[in-house]
Amino acid sequence: MDTLNQFLTALSKAWLQADVLFLVSFGLFFFALWFLPSLLALAFNRQHLGKIALLNIPAGVSWIAWLALLVWAITGKLSNKLAAKARLKPVL
Template identity: 40%
Template sequence: MEQFLTTLQNLTFIQYATFIPLFLIIYFIPTILAYFFNKQNLKIIAIANVPAGFSMLIWFALIIFSITGNASDKLLKKLKLKNNETKQA
């Protein structure tokens, strides 16, 4: 940890200008993915993303939730349609 802090202290302005946006993009990947895949839960994921970034386990769980939100809804709709078709036949 000390080596990381020392490295951060020795960065130049250009390196900071590159590091900070990249860090924020990586930190907020669950929110970015939710914007594209799970808009109905975007606010919840964005709020949960702030403290979740400190815990890798919760951060990965948020990534999975942000990607599978609409996929699970679509899968449930398909299953309901298939069940209705088999009942009608």
């Protein structure tokens, strides 16, 4: 318990001594990382961008949900291509 108190004390001192530029850059980095699935969906022009962006807000709390959104944002069109291929090939 003493170690936790020392850590929290050191963290609060470092936070109070940080300058504005560091805090702004840390905030921008944090939000860019939090909304990375939405940014990738926007970059890859996914049709489900709105759903990914909406689900990205609570998904940042859970690493599993965040990773699932990241995969969805990256492979969105790939699943459509695989589904189209599966429908075209006859079953032997």
